[in-house]
Amino acid sequence: MREVFIDRQKSILRIAIKDNNKLKQCLIQEKVKKPLPGEIYKGIVKNIIPAIKCAFIDIGYNKNCYMYLDNKFKNTNIKKGEEVLVQVLKEGFGKKGAKVTNAISIPGRYAVLTFLDRRLSFSKKLQDKDFKRYAAKNIKKPNDVGVIIRTNAVIAGIDNINNEIENIYKVYKEIFKNFKYSLKPKLLFDNGGILGKALRDILNEETYIVHTNNIDDAEYIKKFISDKEEIGLDIDVHTDNRDLFECYGIEKEIVALRNNKVPLKCGGYIVIDKTEAMYTIDVNSGKNVKNNSIKKTVFITNMQAAEEIVKQIKLRNLGGIIVIDFIDMKDEEEKKDVLSKLEQGFIDDKNKTVIYPFTELNLVQIARKNLGKSIDDYIEEKCICCKGRGKLLRLDYIEFLIKNDIFKIKDNAKDIYIILDDYYKIPIQKNIDSFIENINALDKNVYLNFEKLDEVFKVEPLIFKNQIKKLEKYKVYPNI
Template identity: 50%
Template structure:
């Protein structure tokens, strides 16, 4: 059975996916008024620069987007000031705006609707001529869209394909209406894309239980799964965070460690550089096999399974380079490559794997979908001038809040001693009211102490007056809370 956990905060959407009670994927989307891949905008052509074959598009945001001035667009005779429908294909980087395309599509699990096209097309990977004929004869072309049947579409019934076409065509009609009649430049499709994709990829499969923590997501998911018998929807009503209640917070914190042990005694190390992620495979204590070549193969094969799992769990994107243990027997490369592709099979449409190099390196390109766990959990350490990383104060505030709520629910205690790493001291003292508010401590007695060398924080409920007397110098006063 699958379980999907959807936790929403003011500017943060977190999604976790479990299969048979094992965490297999985590995604974070942060609302920051910047376009993300897959969103569709109603824009206006701001400038056309033939010299560099570029068109700049006003999206109604802080930064203009840009796209290639293709021969197709030149033939259409598009002009400055013209309104245009565009899709984001690359997110903004630094001062550079989002890269766009006028070829807008709405992806499903089994089909893709290409806006303002016509006819029915098939993925190049579908070789079954009879299946193509069956679909072509039983699927009616639609007005203003081209239906492209994806590879997976050849493996399901016509009924399932038709159901998905109907659902996506409703989305297209909504986009078309907004493009033609809405005022202003704005995003017209793509709210919570990560959530939509997770739900879409779970459709028509095994029983899936969805946990949400608010009315908006409850209604959104209920609308999406309407008529799907394999989905069960449950709204969490507790006061603690959804992730904390279900033990997901602890599992995500473990992912900060860059070393992951393998059953055979070997291990992998995952490091982030400015340009890419690097995964190093090591044999470690794997000495079970008498043959050196067998030891290498066993370690590399176990590494492929773990790497596929960790890429999804940590939501790594961009360029990922894997340094496998050197294989003297070149025939082993094909076995390892096959195992790597199998481990990433569930990451449909997101991953491209390149062949081995002469140095036994494998390069993977993975599309970005939300933030990696590092981006929303960690920040640069000011004391070491960016050479190290620490947990974000905002993330620690959430962890402390969870513990305070848990203790209060179990023991009705409302007095706490908190020790926090002194690297956060200046930031907390800048606005101690905000810190106390974020940890849910405005109506509680808080004794706050800064300590060097602890990992993050420690929290202790105070029960006896003697404990409070010993810590009186650290009490946060009512004036500091105002």
Template identity: 50%
Template sequence: MRELFIERREKLLRIAVKENNTLSECFIEEETNEPLPGEIYKGVIKNIVPAINCAFIDIGFEKNAYMYTDSTMNNIKKGYEILVEVVKEQIGTKGAKVTPFFTLPGKYIVLSPKREGVVFSKKILDKSKLDDIEQEIKLINGMGLIVRTNAQHASLNTIKEEFKELNEIYKKIEREFNYSLKPKKLYGENSLLNKVLRDNINRDTGRIIVDSLKDFNIVESYINQEENIELLLHKENRTLFDYYGIEKEILSLRNNRINLRCGGHIVIDKTEAMYVIDVNSGRNTTSRTFEKTIEETNLEAAVEIGRQIRVRNLSGIIVADFIDMDKNATKEKVLNTLKNSLEGDKNKSTVYPFTELNLIQIARRRRGKSIYEYIEEPCYLCNGNGKRLKFSYITLLIRNEILKAEGESSIKDFYVEVNAMYKESITGNMFEFLKEIDGISRNIYLNFVDTVEYYKVEPLIFKNQIENVKKYMVSINN
């Protein structure tokens, strides 16, 4: 069974997907003044650089977006107004990557206004259904259509209705494009939430839990025809991710070593150019022969590697170093297992055959940031060469601990130890820190300690406990 957990904070949306009670994917979107993948903008071409086949486009942000050009774009020139979709968010000094071949995705179909013809998901095997859809939907000149896998379970009328809705959205975008005087966003509110719903709601989806009434209404409207899905509104004082144990699972993703049930383990490391995953047999001694031990470890590792790639959102070049295997049949089995573990991945990935060194190369398209970029930041104590837990994530974890303790015993006094590396971040704006940990209406006793790993929260129950730490008490005037 598939479950979706949707948690919204003031400036953060997090969505976790579980398959049979195992975390399979985690999506995070921070509210920033930056263009996000899936959004559609009216842009103005500011510069064209033929040497690198690239055009730079003003879409209303400080950094110009960029778009690769080809022979089909010979008519574009400086000052030309263009409709584009963001395909990659901006990184560092580099603006967002955009494309003129934008799409409008729905639950069953994807409208592709700048392409022609009908493309069907390869997973739709019902030939009569394919013919019916192609004959019934009358496409507008110059407009293309992608029929998604979910369409095989939908009625023809439902698909036609969605086509009409998407076509109306396209007409609205066109009207706003023609009448707008300057670059601006034309489409894309709640793009992450809608994308996750589109990609993850199917016959396997059994439960969706949200903690925002607004999101509850969006999801309820989306699943109105899916009678088998249970939709719940989380009303507990504790955050949704903490209550369902997802926070611990996300935090564990910082570990580069993942133990396998068979006794082996995999190790994930990041270099400047790629991710490298090493497979080790470790303590796996369950099989009678060494050859069987290798096969068992590699097969389990292949499944886990696929899961880790998705849940950590690793992208670019990924190299997996499996334990050496002599038999081609065993290699083929491991290769197919890895491919199957990435089968449901909506980020396009390509798995290449084994090299002579028993390495498998994986190329995965980047969409969004890796999980590390949301929970880690450079450690300035070591000139940025190391990583530490992101300060904003530390405040979230401290808040979870306070809410958990208060819910159990109605405690109002808390002693909080934080590693001294965060002292400047906290003392620079004490009010904001207290607000983020939900400490404005509580008595917080704060101490900076070099030896604590990141933080420690201790509820203060007795008077003598409070007396011992009263010198650490902080207020919004600190």
């Protein structure tokens, strides 16, 4: 049984998926003024650099995005100053702009419309030959676009598939109309962001309830499922004053993901680290010493690691390049089994994921499409004290957690004592009023102290007068 939790805050949207009450995935999208994957823009070519086969395109932001030029994309003849229709593949990072393509596609739940390839084709994961033959004869494909039939189509019925194709085609025509008549670079289509993608990819016949804290999102979901006969679910609008994720224990599970060491049932463990260019995952046998055979110990550890790695990649929403350092194995059949375990784990993954064979150094490389922020990027930031070598919780996330703790205090105490790690002293003191507002404590007396802490922060109510008097020097709000 599947539950979906959609938590919309002022500046961020979070979507959590639980299967049989276990957290399986968490998608995060911040409200930022920059191009996001899946969005379609009208752009103008600003520069072309033949040496790297790349065009730089203005789509209305400070940074130009970039597009690789390749014959297979039929874009090698574009000229400087030309207007182009592009879709964002990857967010910008640092000084680098977003990566875009002219191979535009618009996804639905049952089908994807493509602009360059005008064929009717099927998802590689769709294996039902009878359905494919039937669909090939009965799908109504417009002549000027391509259509890819998705795996969800098998249980949808041909009429539902054709209706969706017709609706997406109308969107396609509207995009091109706006492209033609717009004078400047601009956003033409966003397809609902991660909420739209989650509804298309995550909802299934096993989903029995969607919880959301936003009325508009509830209406959006109702409209989305109105013509999806295979989806029957309840929509719960969360009205409790407690945050949705806090109420269902999801916030604790997210914070626990800061731990980069994950234990395995056999006694081994995996270590997940992020570098500038990729994620690395190291597999260790640890306390797995039950077997007399080293070969068997290694194989069991690697198999359990493969299963856990799939779970962690989905749960932490890791994307880009992921390199796994398995314990050395010589047996080729055992290597095939480990790869098969990884492949089986991603078989239902809607993010495009490619798994490459073992290298000579026993490394496995995975390329996975980015979708929104990873859990690490959402809750952590680089430590300026050690020049980015360490990680700390982001201040805005700490404020969010403190707000939850204040709400949970019994009897709604008016005097609150907060201890924070010294690291956050300067940024908080620079704008103390903003801090108080962000923790939802404008109606409180706030006492704030900074110390070296292992747990980052503490929140406690001040009940007795002698407590308040003793801590009077730490009072920061209201500032009288």
